[in-house]
Amino acid sequence: LNVIHECLKLRLEQRPAGDPSLLSIKQLVRECKEVLKGGLLMKQYYQFMLRGLATDAQGWQTNANIDEFEEDLHKMLVVYFEYMRSWIRMLQQLPQASHSLKNLLEEEWHFTKVITPYIRGGEAQSGELFCNIAGMLLESTGEFLDAGLQKSGNKFWESADDSTALDEIRRSVIETSRSLKELFYEARERASKALGFAKMLRKDLEVAAVFSITSGVTCLLEALKKGNYVKVQIPGLEELQVFVPCGLMDQRPLILQLLNAAAGKDCSKEPDEIAEYEAYLLMSKHGAGDSTTGSDWAQWDGKLLKLVPQMETVDTLRAMKVENLLLIVMQSAHLVSQRKAFQQSMEDVLTLSREQTSSQPLIASALEDLKNKALQLCLKIDQAIDQVEFMFTSEFEAEMEESESATLNQYYREAMIQGYNFAFEYHKEVVRLMSGEFRQRIGERYIAFARKWMTYVLTKCESGRGTKPRWATQGFDFLQAIEPAFISALPEEDFLSLQALMNECIGHVIGKPHSPVTGLYIAPRNSPRPVKVPAPVRCHSDPPNPNLFIPNAEGFRGSNFHENDRLSSVAAELHFKSLSRHSSPTEEREEPSYPKGDPNGAARRSWELRTFISQSKDMAARQSPMEAVRRSIRKFEDKRYAVMKQRNIIGQVCHTPKSYDNVMHVGLRKVTFKWQRGNKIGEGQYGKVYTCINVDTGELMAMKEIRFQPNDHKTIKETADELKIFEGIKHPNLVRYFGVELHREEMYIFMEYCDEGTLEEVSRLGLQEHVIRLYSKQITIAINVLHEHGIVHRDIKGANIFLTSSGLIKLGDFGCSVKLRNNTHTMPGEVNSTLGTAAYMAPEVITRAKGEGHGRAADIWSLGCVLIEMVTGKRPWHEYEHNFQIMYKVGMGHKPPIPEKLSTEGKDFLGHCLESEPKRRWTASMLLDHTFVKVCTDEE
Structure with a gap:
């Protein structure tokens, strides 16, 4: 205990004087959590060990010895809360604050629920803190919305003066509409995350209902006795009055959990037989509800039950301020049913004051503030939509052609619809946060906003064409979600006007078919x-047929x-289809040869129709329907192939055997799965790369297509031999090779797919040095693995280095790689061919080293060039347009300039990579010992 106490003191003394930065505060929060968990673990172990050694009187005295430890533990909890508040405030200032904020808050809230019941006063402080944080998130969402609207409005008004040309106005409207849609989207994400967290807090904290004692304590005690309730006596808490139903008298663990819930402990993780049991307890204190003393409560002559809760629970209950009478359950989902049942049995002596709240006044007050801020954001969103409408409406009042105005109005409507959809979703979600008086207030706001949307639709949107348009779906869902309680609270006049407005809006949106x-x-x-x-289904050329004739019943008397x-x-149907399929506005339609006045015309048409139907039945009986379909398809395909052969579009199958089978025995790993090619994702000097799906497993892969001349056995054999060397290599920093599929003119190589693009793409603006160090380490490791297996890559560049979503760097594209005969020695003349990209080529590759060739050292030069690309965002020698210029410079002994902003260690590392003499150039294993790449990853 003393060791942990000293650790607590040390953390408190070493607290940074000023506000920590965003990069360091995460580590500080982590350290606080570790100290708190260690302190609580030691406290519980200390109390457990002393519990069996001391009597009750000595036990109270022994526990008093850790008061100082408790105080420091509470101070550390306060420091943790301050760090949390600062952390959330910093994250809110980021442009995309909505991405991970809710997950972070949920994680910290779950941690707080576990530790605070064992720290004196921690439950109330933690509940208040996180309610304040949720309210702060809602407030910042409103501020973000206001700031974004002001910024967009300023740009819009600056570019929309009277002297501005029409093209500038159009561009301004389009840009403003786009920025407003992005603004509403980000605000929607932030509000959704904040509301989700607020609803979780309400679910965990609102486990009580408040009743006012209207008939005095004596009448209440008589009613409780008549209802067969049991009074729970807690040693040391004589002023606290606790009652439970008689059915719980034999379930002491359940009553203890109810007392823990009253103290703020999370009971959702208790065993199912306890957590799912719907039970409640009643709690009050002396003088609660009237001006009497404890003597009134002492008149109880009913059943009694003595219990001893946990010490932390007793401390919390002793400090609680109970107003009137509290009904407390373990989970908020049980509150409504238990409250209604109790209210019906006690309606003569009690009055419901609050439907749902927290058992602790401090948390209850914080929850009320949170709900007020949620309602204020409703007003903010409403005002934001008004500002957008005013912004565009005032601009369109200027003189403008009708077609141009209609086009710009379309952009305006898109922005407005995005704003209304955001408001619809927020209003529907915020209703679930409210209860009691707040629910009535949100009901008024809900109906007012529904009226606002319907008025906008009637005045600004065109009428429909017989079907519900997609943009109105969320609006209609919003109208359907109006709760009956909201409508029943309306006066008769308002209800009738709302009903009429709904009917008019629905009729306007759906409209009539043309x-x-x-x-x-x-x-x-x-x-x-x-x-x-x-x-x-008619074509555009089919006019309606108003003179459609249909036989009457007189023709079918038989x-x-x-x-x-x-x-x-x-x-x-047959007559109408014949018109729709074979008619056009310019054709003369054949009228029926029967005169309309002919009394036998309908009978003749009926006889012809019967004959047609019977012939169709006879034909269908003679042949199978599927056989007829197959015969028709074969005829159609034969005719199509004949036409294509005649036009020399296709050839014919040659049955002459070829000596092609010998080429297939190249010893490569063949793919055994079914696959389907996707989109093209890249193209290099040696082939194209596509996405590919393994149909058997659904795995996404990359497929490289290498083409060659038919029967070019030498090229096929060389490529196959080069790929053969990678079959046995598996490393996290190398792209994995799955197999190959060989065809007459192409070879398909199946490899691992890296979903985050290439290093060339992410380095275009330059990277920070700590990222460069981490990437350089992984690239060097990959090169070292290849060199240990006797492989020279020969084409290392940013475009051949891939990133994954897990943060790993993978070296790939081994189309230029070769296998060395001698793995034990690194020699300059190991390879004698010139392959690769000129900007990343080593001098000995370009000069061919006077006929000696090059070796593994060429990959190290390329590594240095990649490092320059990560620092500057540009490839080496980017100022030269042609490869021959680059090859001339490098061949003459010039080196790429070392970036000035690179650190001293980085410059030294780069200098060892860019040695002109390959024998003096460091190897990959030597570079791994350099301090520049001595960095730790998250996994390490």
């Missing part, structure tokens, strides 16, 4: 029921009504 045939119903004369004409209706429907 085509008269959509959903058309025609009732023939003397027909027993209407005949539905299906609406066909059959029953159902058959007549069915045939008339089929006739109408």
Whole structure:
């Protein structure tokens, strides 16, 4: 205990004097948490060891000896809270603050719930702190919205004066609309994360309801006795009045957990048989509810139960200020049902004051402030939408052509719809945060905003065309989500006006169809029921057919009504389809040869229709439907192939055997899985790279396609031999090789897919030195692994170094690599071919070292060039346009300039890489011992 106490004191004394930076505060928070966990563990162990050695009286005296330890533990908790508040405030100032803020808060809140029940006064302080943080997040969201609107508005008004040309106005409107949509999106993310955290706090903290004692303590005690309640006596807490239902008298662990919940302890992680049990306790103190003393509560003559809770629970309950009578449950989900049941049984002596709140007044007050700030953000969002509407409306009042105004209005509507969608989502979520009086207030805001949106739609949006447009989906969902309690609170006049506005808005948004045939119903004369004409899918050239003739029932007297209706429907459908498929505005349609007045016309048409249907049935009976489909497809394909052969688009299959099988025996690992090629993601000197999906497993891979001349056995063999060397190498910093698939004119190489792009892409603006050190270490490790296996890469550059989402650097693209005959010696003349990219080539590669060739040292020169690229964001020799210029400079003995902003260690590392003499150039294993790459990763 003394050792941990000294550790606490040391941490408190070494606290930084000023506010820590964002980079260091995370480490400080981590250290605080470690000290708090260690201190609590030691405190519990100390109390456990002394509990069996001392009597009750001695135990109280022994626990008094750790008061100083408790005080320092509480001080460390306060320091942790201050760091948390500063950390969140710093994160809010970042542009994309919404990305990881909620996960961070949830993690810290779960940690706080575990430790604070064992620190005196910690529960109330932690609940208040995190409620304040959630309120601060909502406030900062409103400030972020105001600042973004002001910035966008200033730019808009500066570019939208009277002298501005129309093109400038158009550009200004488009840019402003885009920035406003981004603003609403980020504000939506921030508000969503803050509200999600606030709802989690409400769920964990609001486990109590408050009742006012209206008939006096004596009447309350009589009612409790009549209801068969049991009074719980706690030693040392005689002023605290606790009652539980009689059914809990034999379940002491459950009552102890209810007392822990009253003290602020999280009971959600208790065993299921306890945590899921729906029970409650009643709690009050002397003088709560009236001006009487404890003598009134002492009149209880009912059942009694004596319990001894944990010491931390007793300390918390002793310090609690209980107003009136509290009903407390273990989980907030149980509160509504338990509160209603208790309220019905005690409605004569008690009145409900608060539906849902915390058992501790400090936390209850913080929760009220949080809900007020959530309501204030509703007003902020409402005002933001008004500002956007005023901004664009005032601009469109200027003289402008109708077509141009319509185009710009479309951008304006997109921004407004984004803002309204943000407001819809926020209002629906904030309703779930409220209770009691706050729920009534949010109900008024909810209906007011629904009216606002419907008014905007009626005045600013065009009427629909018979279907619900996509942009109105969230608005209609918002209207459907209005709770009945909100509507029932409206006066009759307001309800009728809201109903009329809804009907008008729905009619305006959906509108009427432009085509008269959509959903058309025609009732023939003397027909027993209407005949539905299906609406066909017409081409743009198909005009409506208002003179559609449908036979009536008189022509079908020989059959029953159902058959007549069915045939008339089929006739109408066939006739209508013939018009829609084979007609155009310029064609003359053939009219029926039967005169309309002919009484036998309908009968003749009926007879022809019956004949057509019977012939179709006979034909279908003679052959299988699928067989007819297959025969038609074969005829169509044969005709298509004949035309393509005639035009020399395709050839024909040659059955002459070729000596191709010998080429396939190259000894490479063949792929055994089914795959499907995706999009092209890169192209280099030696082939193209595509994404590829393993159909069997769903794994995403990269596939490199290398093309060569047909029957070029030498090239195939050389490429296969070069790839063969990578089959047995597996390393985290090397791109993994899966296998190869060989065809007549191309070879497919399947490799690991790196999802975060290349080092060349992320280095375009230059990287910070701590990132450069980390990447340089991983690249050097990868080069060292290759060299230990006797492999020279020969094409190391930023475009061939890949990043993964896990933060690893992987060296890939081994199309130029070669296997050395001697793995034990590093010699300059190990390779005699010139391959690679000129800007990264070593001098001996360009000069061919007077015929001696080059070796593994060439990769080290390329490593130095990659380091320059990471520092400057540009490849070496970027000022030269042609490769011959670069090769001339390097061949004459020049080196790329070393960046000035690189540290001394970095310059020294780079100097060892860019030695003109390959024999003096450091090897990869030597570079790994350099201080520049002595960095620790997160995994280490």
